[in-house]
Amino acid sequence: MTLRCDLHIHTNHSRDGESSVEEVVRRAEETGLDVIAITDHDTVTGALYAMTVPTSIIIIPGIEVSTKQGHLLVLGVREVIPPGLGVRETIEIAHSMGGVTILPHPFHMWRHGVGLKLKEAILLVDAVEAFNSRYIVGAANRKAAMMARRYGKPCIGGSDAHHWRYVGYGTTIIDAEPSIDAILTAIREGKTIASCRMTPLRTYTRQSLRSTWGRLKRRIPNLKL
Template identity: 80%
Template sequence: MTLRCDLHIHTSYSRDGESRVEDIIRRAEEIGLDAIAITDHDTVTGARYALGQKTKVLIIPGIEVSTKEGHLLVLGVTDPIPAGLPVRKTIAIAEKMGGVTILPHPFHMWRHGVGLKLKDALELVDAVEAFNSRYIVGTANRKAARLARRLGKPCIGGSDAHHWRYVGYGSTLIDAEPTVESVLEAIRSGKTIASCRMTPLRTYTRQSLRSTWRRLQRRIPNLRR
């Protein structure tokens, strides 16, 4: 069967997420998604919490790891993966855990794209996020899609939603049964079709500025006074 999935979503458990798990799930139900992946930054707490919710939407646990070279999505894991390690080592850890590795926004200059620092990055992972809804122009998405096709890598689409309103803006059609194991295997096998629509520029800009301010606050404690 064909499942419509959003494979890149952040909740309030993420350091820059704005919406509760319950609101994310409710939105997914309202727009008819079959599955969502909870991929908070460097934590699986939100994913674990989501797994305990009563919903018809399939919850795929995951994490977006901040590697030394940039961000890496890992789907199908419920244990944390250390941040700050080289991406190659992080991928090896994820594989041992049985996770599916995906390069999110690999060529986005201000989004910690691994592909900008590691030329062979796309060859190392199971799949590539060829469509990410949080972009200003589509150049980076098109480059990711083009290189993924050249390498024969499966392409996925994700909203990268940091607010419930934008869940589903990026989606992936997956030929799989409604189980986590089936979805992960289908991604590995390339049984995916990715699509995307742009998150409103005003929202993207506001969220980016807020995220930058939070990072500055963590680095310079006096800013909090």
């Protein structure tokens, strides 16, 4: 059967997430999604909590890991993978845990794409995020899709939503039975079709400025406007 999935969603368990787990799940139900993956930054608390919320939607636990070279999505894990390691080591750890590894927004350096390690990472991961709804223009998505095809990697789509309103903006149609294990296997086997529509520019800009300001405050605790 075919399942409509959003495989890249943040909740307020992420340092830059704006919406509760319940709001995200409710929105997923309203938009007719069958599957969502909760992939908060460097934590699985939101994903584990989402799995306890009563819903007919399949919740895939996941995490977006901050590697030394850039971000890495890992689906199907329930434990934290330490941030700050090299991308190769992080992928190896994720695979040892049974996780599916996905390279998110690979051509967006401001949002922690893997940059100089891009080719190495694409060769090692299970799939590439070819459609991310938070790109301002479509060129970077097209480049990601081209790179995935060049190296024979499955393409997935994700909203990268940081607010419940944009859950479902990026989707992956997956040919699989409705279970976490079957869905992860289907991703590895490339039984996926990815698509997205863009997050409104004003929202993307506001969230990016808020995230940048948050990083500055963490680095300089006494910083004031």
